[in-house]
Amino acid sequence: MFYTLAIVIGLQALAIAWLALMLSQTRRRLVEAESSLRDADQVKTDFLSNVSHELRTPMTGIKGYVDNMLDGIAGEITEKQKGYLERVKANADRLTALINDLLDLSRIDRGRADLLSIGYANFDVSQVVTELAGEYEAKARSRGLSFVVDAPSTTIYSDPSRTRQSLQHLLNNAIKFTSSGGIRVSVQKGQDGFVEISIEDTGPGVPADQSERIFDRFYQVQDEQNLTPGSGLGLSIAREFTDIMGGRVWLKSSGSEGSTFAIALPESVAILDGKVTEPGVLAGALSRGARS
Numbered sequence: 001m002f003y004t005l006a007i008v009i010g011l012q013a014l015a016i017a018w019l020a021l022m023l024s025q026t027r028r029r030l031v032e033a034e035s036s037l038r039d040a041d042q043v044k045t046d047f048l049s050n051v052s053h054e055l056r057t058p059m060t061g062i063k064g065y066v067d068n069m070l071d072g073i074a075g076e077i078t079e080k081q082k083g084y085l086e087r088v089k090a091n092a093d094r095l096t097a098l099i100n101d102l103l104d105l106s107r108i109d110r111g112r113a114d115l116l117s118i119g120y121a122n123f124d125v126s127q128v129v130t131e132l133a134g135e136y137e138a139k140a141r142s143r144g145l146s147f148v149v150d151a152p153s154t155t156i157y158s159d160p161s162r163t164r165q166s167l168q169h170l171l172n173n174a175i176k177f178t179s180s181g182g183i184r185v186s187v188q189k190g191q192d193g194f195v196e197i198s199i200e201d202t203g204p205g206v207p208a209d210q211s212e213r214i215f216d217r218f219y220q221v222q223d224e225q226n227l228t229p230g231s232g233l234g235l236s237i238a239r240e241f242t243d244i245m246g247g248r249v250w251l252k253s254s255g256s257e258g259s260t261f262a263i264a265l266p267e268s269v270a271i272l273d274g275k276v277t278e279p280g281v282l283a284g285a286l287s288r289g290a291r292s
Helices: 002-070 079-109 125-142 160-176 234-244
Strands: 121-124 146-150 155-158 182-189 194-201 248-253 259-266
Touching (some): 079 234, 121 125, 125 146, 125 182, 155 259, 160 182, 160 234, 234 248, 234 259
Antiparallel strands (some): 182 194
């Protein structure tokens, strides 16, 4: 009996020692895997940043030459040639915007939100919405869509340029995925000192099982009927900027018809969790994620 008990205890000790060894090896492999993932992610970020910078220079040259030709500096051009050049210019502008988006994302990934030049100030967001309406109403009507704006004068504390850029991405998304009906943009005071800017469309909506991923980078709604091309970065950029500015962005969709994307931004500096930031000061990392 004694020897049997000793053997059992010995086997248990061996089993425990083996499990401890396996656990140690597993932990080491997990640490190595985590390190490899961080390295791979850094390589990806560096690659995006370097490529984006390299693309910027030739794109600037292309746009400059096209502008010169459209202005007649290189000689007279026909109406047909003008049409082709305007298409080149439009696509060059789109590519430049994509390059700038990639650069902004790489700065965020590097933890350098300060390089985004976030300048906080009090301003009337309805003015930004009205200016954008003048630009996007024409785009909507060219697709046979109505475009309605309800934006009473409302002051927020944010970055005017980045707020405009975030709204542009949401408007582009709404028009791109709406084939009939229209777009409605509204501004209203929300809860807890935030102002909500909502963009409602009559598009196909976002399936419920994809609503959580819609803001992921490079992700687009998986729908056999939806073959609309795009980079899949617009909504992600809007979320990143909104988070940095102490706000949040979210989706309201039935999943079958129509979507509403909303941005909530603070009315005043006091809303930013008691952290004071002077207008115009670079403070991109002030409250990243504080209201997400």
